[in-house]
Amino acid sequence: MRTLITGGTLVGPLGATPTEILVDGETVTALFVPGSLPEDLRGSLRDGPDSSVDRVIDATGKYVIPGGVDVHTHMELPFGGTSASDTFATGTAAAAWGGTTTIIDFAVQRTGEVVEESLAAWHAKAEGQCAIDYGFHMIIGGVDDQALKAMDYLVANEGISSFKLFMAYPGVFYSDDGQILRAMQRAAESGAMVMMHAENGIAIDVLAAQALARGGTGPVHHGYTRPPELEGEATNRAAVLARVAGNCPLYFVHMSASEALAVVSAARGAGHNVFAETCPQYLYLSLEEHLGAPGFEGAKYVASPPLRTNTASHHDDLWRGLRTDDLAVVSTDHCPFCFRDQKELGRGDFTRIPNGIGTVEHRIDLVYQGVASGRLSLPRWVETCATTPARMFGLYPRKGVVAPGSDADIVIYDPAASTTISASTHHMNLDYSAWEGFQVAGKVDTVLSRGTVVVAGGEFHGRAGHGRYLRRGLSQYLR
Numbered sequence: 001m002r003t004l005i006t007g008g009t010l011v012g013p014l015g016a017t018p019t020e021i022l023v024d025g026e027t028v029t030a031l032f033v034p035g036s037l038p039e040d041l042r043g044s045l046r047d048g049p050d051s052s053v054d055r056v057i058d059a060t061g062k063y064v065i066p067g068g069v070d071v072h073t074h075m076e077l078p079f080g081g082t083s084a085s086d087t088f089a090t091g092t093a094a095a096a097w098g099g100t101t102t103i104i105d106f107a108v109q110r111t112g113e114v115v116e117e118s119l120a121a122w123h124a125k126a127e128g129q130c131a132i133d134y135g136f137h138m139i140i141g142g143v144d145d146q147a148l149k150a151m152d153y154l155v156a157n158e159g160i161s162s163f164k165l166f167m168a169y170p171g172v173f174y175s176d177d178g179q180i181l182r183a184m185q186r187a188a189e190s191g192a193m194v195m196m197h198a199e200n201g202i203a204i205d206v207l208a209a210q211a212l213a214r215g216g217t218g219p220v221h222h223g224y225t226r227p228p229e230l231e232g233e234a235t236n237r238a239a240v241l242a243r244v245a246g247n248c249p250l251y252f253v254h255m256s257a258s259e260a261l262a263v264v265s266a267a268r269g270a271g272h273n274v275f276a277e278t279c280p281q282y283l284y285l286s287l288e289e290h291l292g293a294p295g296f297e298g299a300k301y302v303a304s305p306p307l308r309t310n311t312a313s314h315h316d317d318l319w320r321g322l323r324t325d326d327l328a329v330v331s332t333d334h335c336p337f338c339f340r341d342q343k344e345l346g347r348g349d350f351t352r353i354p355n356g357i358g359t360v361e362h363r364i365d366l367v368y369q370g371v372a373s374g375r376l377s378l379p380r381w382v383e384t385c386a387t388t389p390a391r392m393f394g395l396y397p398r399k400g401v402v403a404p405g406s407d408a409d410i411v412i413y414d415p416a417a418s419t420t421i422s423a424s425t426h427h428m429n430l431d432y433s434a435w436e437g438f439q440v441a442g443k444v445d446t447v448l449s450r451g452t453v454v455v456a457g458g459e460f461h462g463r464a465g466h467g468r469y470l471r472r473g474l475s476q477y478l479r
C-alpha cells in the first residue's frame with residue numbers, strides 16, 4: 001500500500017515546511033518539496049489514486065507531525081486497592097484518537113517478585129491488545145541483588161533500558177537511599193536511565209497521618225500534605241545520588257513544582273545527565289480550583305505529585321522549563337480511576353483515594369494550546385510530544401520523526417478546527433474527565449500507525465493487536 005500525503009505543512013523540531021510525504025507499507029520512503037514530485041506520482045495528485053499510489057490524503061491547511069510518543073502510562077495498573085480503568089486495548093485506542101501512536105507503559109516488579117516474571121505478566125496483559133506500538137519501562141519496587149542483576153538482563157535482552165524508582169509510597173514501591181544508590185550505580189554502568197518519582201514519602205506519610213488525626217479527610221489534604229518543598233528535596237537528593245553513583249542518567253517523571261525544576265536546571269547547567277518531564281495536569285490544573293473543589297469532587301484530581309497552588313508560579317515556571325528544555329518531555333502519567341467505585345474508595349480518608357488522572361487522549365491537544373496561546377513554539381510542541389521522548393528512550397529515528405526510513409506514524413492536525421473535551425465524547429474507559437469543558441483550539445484529523453490509517457473522518461479504524469512491542473535501545477541523549 002502506497003500513500004501520498006499532500007498539501008500539508010510538515011512540522012518537526014527544526015521548523016515547519018510544506019512537504020509531500022510518500023509512505024510505502026509501514027514506512028516513510030520519501031519527502032518532496034511541493035512541485036518536485038516525480039512524474040509517476042504527479043498523476044495521482046491530479047487524478048487521485050492510480051497505479052503508483054493507492055491512497056492520497058489531502059492535508060491542505062493542516063500540520064503533519066510525527067505520531068505522539070507518550071512515555072508515561074499505566075494501563076491496568078493495580079494500585080491503591082483497585083486497578084487503573086483503561087486496559088491496554090481501551091487505553092491505546094484512546095491514545096490513537098488523540099494522535100499518540102506510541103506509548104511506553106510501566107511494567108511493575110514489587111518486593112519479593114522476580115523481575116523477569118513480573119515483566120512476563122505485563123507482556124501477557126498487553127500482547128495482542130494494543131492499537132498502537134508500545135514499549136515498557138520497568139518499575140523496580142524491590143531493589144535487591146536479584147533485581148539489580150535483572151536490570152542488566154533487561155537492557156541486554158528485553159529492549160528495556162529505563163527503570164523507575166520511587167522515593168514516595170513507603171510500603172508500596174518505595175526505595176530507600178541505599179537501594180536507590182545501588183540501582184543508580186548499576187544503571188551508570190549499563191547506560192540505562194533511572195526514572196525517579198521524587199517526593200519524600202516518609203515525611204509525607206507523617207504529614208498525612210497528622211492531617212487525618214486533625215480531621216482533615218477530604219481530597220484537598222492530599223495536596224496540603226505533599227508540599228512542593230518535599231518534591232524539591234527529593235529531586236535534589238536523587239540528583240546528588242546520581243552524581244555519586246557515577247553520573248547515572250536520571251530522568252524525573254511528572255515534575256510539578258518550581259522547587260524541583262530549579263534543581264534540574266542547576267544540574268543540567270552543571271552538565272549532568274539529568275532530564276525531566278512534566279504532564280498537562282501540572283501545566284493547567286490547580287490545588288485550589290480542582291483538588292480543592294467542593295465536596296468529594298477533588299478526588300477526580302488526586303494524583304502524585306499533587307496539583308500545585310495557583311498562588312505561586314509553578315505553572316509559569318513549568319511552561320518556561322518547556323521552552324528552555326530543562327523540561328524535555330510532556331507525558332501524561334495516564335493512570336485513570338473511575339469516580340464511581342474507584343475514587344470513592346477514599347471518601348472519608350484522602351490517603352485511600354487511588355492516585356491518578358487519565359489524559360492519554362488529550363496530551364497532543366493540551367500541549368498545542370501552548371502554541372495557540374503563544375507560550376510554546378510549533379516545533380517545540382512536536383519536540384516535547386514526539387521527537388524528544390523517542391530519543392530519550394531509544395526509539396529514534398524509528399519513532400518521533402517523519403523522515404525516510406522511519407515508521408509511518410503520522411498525525412494530520414487541523415489548527416482551524418476546535419473541540420471541547422468531555423467524558424461524554426472521550427474514548428478513555430473513564431466515567432469523568434479531569435478536562436471536562438476544556439476548550440481546545442486545533443484537532444487531530446487523521447492518524448496513521450505504521451502506515452495504517454487508524455483514525456480518520458471522526459471514526460476509529462484501528463484494531464487491538466495492530467500495535468507491536470518495541471525493543472528499545474539506550475537513551476540517545478547521554479552526555
Ligand SMILES: NC(=O)NCCC(=O)O
Pocket residue numbers: 074197254302303304305333335355356357
Ligand atoms: N502519579 C499517580 O498519581 N499515579 C500513577 C503512579 C505514579 O506515577 O506515581
Ligand SMILES: [Zn+2]
Pocket residue numbers: 197253254304
Ligand atoms: Zn510516579
Ligand SMILES: [Zn+2]
Pocket residue numbers: 072074333334335
Ligand atoms: Zn506514573
